[in-house]
Amino acid sequence: MSGYVKPEFVVLLIMMVPGAVGGWLAANRARNVIGWCLLCALFPVFLLVIYFHKPLREVPGKFRQCPNCREFLKWRDTVCKYCNTEQPSGS
Template sequence: MGYFLVAICCGIASAMIASSKGRSAGGWFFLGLLLGPFGVIFAAIAGKEGPAGDERKCPFCAEFIKKEAVVCKHCGKDVSGAGTDPDSTIPCTQCGHENPLRAYKCEGCGHYFQD
């Protein structure tokens, strides 16, 4: 009974640590459950989950998408020309704040731009 309680606690701890690093909480729960304290140690030393080599962040919603993507699968925005000229800006018609050319909302006042 004591080992089972320790195993459950280690599984929960492993899942919480892994989840904070962007990894699968369910998988790490079972690893912690099976390996006990060693699972917690492995979860603690595991690195953060990053993008795969063929992925980039969407400039609109910051979710990871394929580098070749034309439309973001998360927010539906056109990302075909995004990031081509990072110095391009457009002023907001409401407050005059300079925003990135492909922005959908003003960073200064929150005004939504027309598509």
């Protein structure tokens, strides 16, 4: 019976991919990696939730906070899209 794949392994693989992506997104947003990994593995729709969620704090290389309006911006943005303030290049 070569080529036969057990259904348990297929389900495990289907759960591992959203779980890994959810954990990676949570790490980039300074959130609980294990919790979001399990939540996304069981309910993949939560990938959308974590994707659109703002970070809890600054994440070096990913997100920083505008000194004027305190909104989170992507690290490479030079102008705040909320208040149009020029961002310092040193942060």
